Amino acid sequence: MIRLRKGFCRMFSGKNSVAAVVLAVLCLCMATTGAFAQTFNIDITKPSFQRIPIAIPDFKYMAPEGTQLARDMGNTLSSDLDFSGIFRPLDPKGFLENPQAIGLNAPEIKFPDWKRLGADFLVRGSYQVNGSQLRMEGRLFDVVGGRMVKGKVYEGDVRNWRSMVHDFADEILLALTGERGVFDTKIAYVQSTGSAKEIFYCDFDGNNPVQVTRDNNLALSPAWSSDQGQLAFVSYRDGAPKVYALNMRSGAQSLICGYPGMNISPAWRPGRNELAVTLNKDGNPDIFLISSTGQILQKLVHGWSINVSPGWSPDGRKLAYVSNESGNPQIYVLDVGSGQKKRLTFSGKYNTAPCWSPKGDWIAYSGTAGGTHNVFIIRPDGSDNRQITNGEGSNESPAWSPDGRMLAFSSTRQGGPAIWIMLTNGTGARKLTRQGGSQELPDWSPRMNR
Amino acid sequence: MRRNLLNVFTFFLMFILIFALGACSKKPVPAQPGFGGDGSASFGGSGTPGGPGGMDDARWRELGINSEAEKREFLERAKAFENQDIYYDYDGYTLSDPAKRVLDEKIAFLKRYAKVRVTVEGHCDERGTTEYNLALGERRANSCLQYIKNSGLQTEKLTSISYGKERPIATGHDEASWAKNRRAHFVLNY
Numbered sequence: 029m030i031r032l033r034k035g036f037c038r039m040f041s042g043k044n045s046v047a048a049v050v051l052a053v054l055c056l057c058m059a060t061t062g063a064f065a066q067t068f069n070i071d072i073t074k075p076s077f078q079r080i081p082i083a084i085p086d087f088k089y090m091a092p093e094g095t096q097l098a099r100d101m102g103n104t105l106s107s108d109l110d111f112s113g114i115f116r117p118l119d120p121k122g123f124l125e126n127p128q129a130i131g132l133n134a135p136e137i138k139f140p141d142w143k144r145l146g147a148d149f150l151v152r153g154s155y156q157v158n159g160s161q162l163r164m165e166g167r168l169f170d171v172v173g174g175r176m177v178k179g180k181v182y183e184g185d186v187r188n189w190r191s192m193v194h195d196f197a198d199e200i201l202l203a204l205t206g207e208r209g210v211f212d213t214k215i216a217y218v219q220s221t222g223s224a225k226e227i228f229y230c231d232f233d234g235n236n237p238v239q240v241t242r243d244n245n246l247a248l249s250p251a252w253s254s255d256q257g258q259l260a261f262v263s264y265r266d267g268a269p270k271v272y273a274l275n276m277r278s279g280a281q282s283l284i285c286g287y288p289g290m291n292i293s294p295a296w297r298p299g300r301n302e303l304a305v306t307l308n309k310d311g312n313p314d315i316f317l318i319s320s321t322g323q324i325l326q327k328l329v330h331g332w333s334i335n336v337s338p339g340w341s342p343d344g345r346k347l348a349y350v351s352n353e354s355g356n357p358q359i360y361v362l363d364v365g366s367g368q369k370k371r372l373t374f375s376g377k378y379n380t381a382p383c384w385s386p387k388g389d390w391i392a393y394s395g396t397a398g399g400t401h402n403v404f405i406i407r408p409d410g411s412d413n414r415q416i417t418n419g420e421g422s423n424e425s426p427a428w429s430p431d432g433r434m435l436a437f438s439s440t441r442q443g444g445p446a447i448w449i450m451l452t453n454g455t456g457a458r459k460l461t462r463q464g465g466s467q468e469l470p471d472w473s474p475r476m477n478r
Numbered sequence: 479m480r481r482n483l484l485n486v487f488t489f490f491l492m493f494i495l496i497f498a499l500g501a502c503s504k505k506p507v508p509a510q511p512g513f514g515g516d517g518s519a520s521f522g523g524s525g526t527p528g529g530p531g532g533m534d535d536a537r538w539r540e541l542g543i544n545s546e547a548e549k550r551e552f553l554e555r556a557k558a559f560e561n562q563d564i565y566y567d568y569d570g571y572t573l574s575d576p577a578k579r580v581l582d583e584k585i586a587f588l589k590r591y592a593k594v595r596v597t598v599e600g601h602c603d604e605r606g607t608t609e610y611n612l613a614l615g616e617r618r619a620n621s622c623l624q625y626i627k628n629s630g631l632q633t634e635k636l637t638s639i640s641y642g643k644e645r646p647i648a649t650g651h652d653e654a655s656w657a658k659n660r661r662a663h664f665v666l667n668y
Contacts, residue, residue, distance in 0.1 A: 223645070246641070267639075292612050306609075306613060308613075308616055311620070313613040313617070334610065334614060335613075336613040357569070380606070380607040380609070381610075424607055424608075
């Protein structure tokens with residue numbers, strides 16, 4: 029656990045030049061997670077799903093310090109849990125007690141009061157600062173059962189308080205749904221300023237945008253590898269579109285493939301150091317399997333039509349892609365082992381940009397409906413086609429969050445294209461990017477290795 | 479003696495290497511052809527590197543142009559060559575009869591000036607999605623290359639590049655603008 033944490037810190041320190049801090053997890057108490065998940069059986073894909081009301085008072089400071097951090101920690105945790113689409117944080121204005129007076133242990137907590145306020149769960153956080161050192165503790169209580177569900181202690185540099193809070197938000201999700209949240213993930217996208225398009229990535233909540241390319245040229249199609257270690261993208265920096273990758277640890281960028289003509293639409297094969305790309309070196313835009321150094325391993329899809337935008341199934345055995353072999357762009361699924369192709373979409377005349385959900389149960393794509401692009405999801409067997417966005421500008425390029433609960437996409441619903449996220453039932457849409465210019469082509473990173 | 483030779487050789491290699499590195503670092507970022515869309519970006523600019531302004535007599539002769547009159551004729555025809563685009567239907571890349579007539583004129587130009595280097599750009603309107611449009615633009619540029627090839631012309635000096643919907647010439651959001659953007663655009667690299 030500690031070793032992996034170091035990797036996590038190295039990642040942040042590399043880019044943000046924050047001194048590496050050991051975010052040591054000292055103890056993990058109360059791990060009744062599995063049983064709890066069964067009890068609550070939270071399934072947000074159900075249409076009847078209601079967000080869980082949760083109370084998050086300001087954190088309690090154990091030694092006299094400014095109250096600002098107490099408030100910031102509470103707000104950050106509240107924002108994370110709201111973002112997850114699973115919780116509905118209650119307005120702290122309605123809380124009956126001074127947050128500094130609320131107890132930290134079950135016997136001291138007035139559960140009936142919290143119940144009356146409508147909270148199903150309560151988070152009590154506390155911290156103390158000693159010089160540059162922060163000790164933070166988070167505790168999750170089940171208000172109905174009147175007991176602690178999860179507790180975790182963090183120690184490290186005070187500047188890293190945000191990652192500690194994000195991690196505890198992850199722990200809360202893990203405890204209640206059986207799966208971690210996505211609070212350590214990143215979203216890569218294309219930022220347009222004038223005629224230039226550059227690759228950026230930001231935190232899951234739109235904070236900390238980092239610029240990857242600075243070519244004042246065209247860069248497109250960012251794609252994360254399944255270990256979040258590499259970010260592939262297309263750039264015209266050398267005149268023609270070629271595929272490059274940013275190594276997230278070293279910060280170095282290198283050419284992956286630059287065959288004559290067009291090298292576009294990279295997609296890392298899950299769990300392997302291989303990518304599917306579209307190349308037209310043989311005269312037709314075909315999909316190839318290549319190594320991370322650009323060596324061609326296999327021609328996956330070829331013919332006389334356009335074949336583009338590969339998206340892998342999570343097991344890396346199947347590939348969704350776009351072909352116009354029927355006369356207009358439709359989604360197809362290739363079984364890589366057998367070479368069998370199957371057309372997936374039949375409604376609408378323009379279905380592109382497939383993205384396979386991390387659990388393998390859905391394929392999201394952009395389809396035309398009502399004269400604009402909208403986000404759809406469909407089962408990999410072609411059943412249960414659902415339109416997720418409707419009547420709000422053009423909505424394109426869906427990308428799944430690694431827990432499969434949310435989709436990032438580009439939307440013109442509020443002016444120029446920006447990155448938005450929403451729950452997979454189409455609710456809870458919020459704008460992620462707050463930069464000028466426009467943003468498009470999001471790709472949501474997997475979780476960091478733990 | 480042998481050792482000395484080796485040293486000289488090593489020195490020589492290093493010299494070449496340093497020179498090569500210097501040349502690389504000084505190399506100007508190549509101008510994106512067709513940004514202006516009307517050909518002006520790569521043509522007619524005074525002293526544009528690689529353009530007519532920067533050309534010497536030897537290069538003109540190489541292109542088969544030996545007099546001022548021929549030069550004027552070339553410049554006139556080059557302007558038309560760059561300014562006339564090939565247009566396509568929505569989501570289409572087959573050549574219409576008017577498109578073929580424009581290409582026939584380009585073929586005549588390429589036959590007369592067999593030594594020019596040409597980039598054929600494929601462009602799309604904004605309605606499609608990014609990656610599919612990159613492939614569609616490639617098909618459009620390729621349809622021109624195939625047509626030129628079928629006329630019996632050598633196409634080694636012709637390259638293609640797709641910009642998808644990324645470099646529109648018209649920025650409106652209506653059919654008039656879209657129709658202008660669904661095009662193949664020829665750029666002379668001299």
